[in-house]
Amino acid sequence: MIDLRSDTLTQPTPEMMEAIMKAKVGDDVFKEDPTVNELERRMAEMFGMETALYFPTGSMSNQAAIKLHTQPGDSLICDKWAHVYNFEAGGAAFNSGVTCNLIDGSRGMITAKQIEEAISPESNYHTPNTTLVCLENTTNKGGGACYDFEEIKKNRKVCDDYDLGLHLDGARLMNALVAKKEDPKEYGKIFDTISICLSKGLGAPIGTVLLGNNELMKRAIRIRKVFGGAMRQVGFMAAAALYAIDNHIDRLAEDHKKATEIAAVLGRQSYIKNVEPTETNIVIFNLIDELPLDKFINDMNKKNVKFSNMGQGKLRMVTHLDYSQVMHNRLLEILSSYSN
Numbered sequence: 001m002i003d004l005r006s007d008t009l010t011q012p013t014p015e016m017m018e019a020i021m022k023a024k025v026g027d028d029v030f031k032e033d034p035t036v037n038e039l040e041r042r043m044a045e046m047f048g049m050e051t052a053l054y055f056p057t058g059s060m061s062n063q064a065a066i067k068l069h070t071q072p073g074d075s076l077i078c079d080k081w082a083h084v085y086n087f088e089a090g091g092a093a094f095n096s097g098v099t100c101n102l103i104d105g106s107r108g109m110i111t112a113k114q115i116e117e118a119i120s121p122e123s124n125y126h127t128p129n130t131t132l133v134c135l136e137n138t139t140n141k142g143g144g145a146c147y148d149f150e151e152i153k154k155n156r157k158v159c160d161d162y163d164l165g166l167h168l169d170g171a172r173l174m175n176a177l178v179a180k181k182e183d184p185k186e187y188g189k190i191f192d193t194i195s196i197c198l199s200k201g202l203g204a205p206i207g208t209v210l211l212g213n214n215e216l217m218k219r220a221i222r223i224r225k226v227f228g229g230a231m232r233q234v235g236f237m238a239a240a241a242l243y244a245i246d247n248h249i250d251r252l253a254e255d256h257k258k259a260t261e262i263a264a265v266l267g268r269q270s271y272i273k274n275v276e277p278t279e280t281n282i283v284i285f286n287l288i289d290e291l292p293l294d295k296f297i298n299d300m301n302k303k304n305v306k307f308s309n310m311g312q313g314k315l316r317m318v319t320h321l322d323y324s325q326v327m328h329n330r331l332l333e334i335l336s337s338y339s340n
Helices: 014-021 034-047 058-069 091-096 112-118 149-161 173-180 184-190 220-226 235-247 252-267 293-302 325-337
Strands: 051-055 074-079 099-103 129-136 165-170 193-197 208-212 272-275 282-287 308-311 314-318
Touching: 014 235, 034 051, 034 184, 034 208, 034 235, 051 058, 051 220, 058 091, 058 129, 058 165, 058 193, 058 208, 058 220, 091 099, 099 112, 112 149, 129 149, 149 165, 149 184, 165 173, 165 184, 173 184, 173 193, 173 252, 252 272, 252 282, 252 314, 252 325, 293 314
Parallel strands: 074 099, 074 129, 129 165, 165 193
Antiparallel strands: 051 208, 193 208, 272 282, 282 314, 308 314
């Protein structure tokens, strides 16, 4: 089976399993799990930020960040395709009582000008008070697109000018860092909070780390508890994350290369209408109108190829750690020989 539905599908490598089995653990609710503490220290150090807190999921980490930055009745600004709006089950409204002011950006990315135009002034008591901007890098529905860091700096200036928090949903930030050859500490200087998934391209079984400064993050552990995210001997999973940090970051470039090759092959096929620009490990494409989605998906299933239907005609393939070169060669052959 060639399963490209998501990079969350990876299985722990034998070496990662060995790290899990040898992990020293304690009760993380008491902050006594040495492996979790080490993971948090390492991640904070990597990004040059003061505090890190380990969460079970990226959605919980993002939702905690939103709650840190807002009060009920506030509004956050994000792109219309943002994960915090589209794929977190209305959590911003349910957990924090905030609304999302959606921006029609480009491939999931928004500009400083768009942010400034969307801010609701505090003096206008008829509208929700804008207190937070959420960016996503890389963008999921935007096909793994990476922000230009200069635009991120401009976004930061707008947030400073209007006293807004700036959160980064960095679920696949490691992909962006590798693709753009960027320094994680530069991100630590810009954002108030950063959420980084360890269970996507890095291949750990579970886990996300939320980063921020001490003053802001002192409430994060309480919010995690309220959301049900306090865990006990979770150092076993933190050990997997540490192994991933040490061994699986640089190899993300392999996933990017395979995704680029998939996009190139798709772009040459007569049954493909459009392939979106491919920068990292996500390939998004559309079929021609004459080829029904269901038919293509079923035809690919018969050939043991799986991928995601994102709605609105968008199909998605995501390369990952368990997608081997043999699978890759086979997929390119299948896509090249397919006839509708």
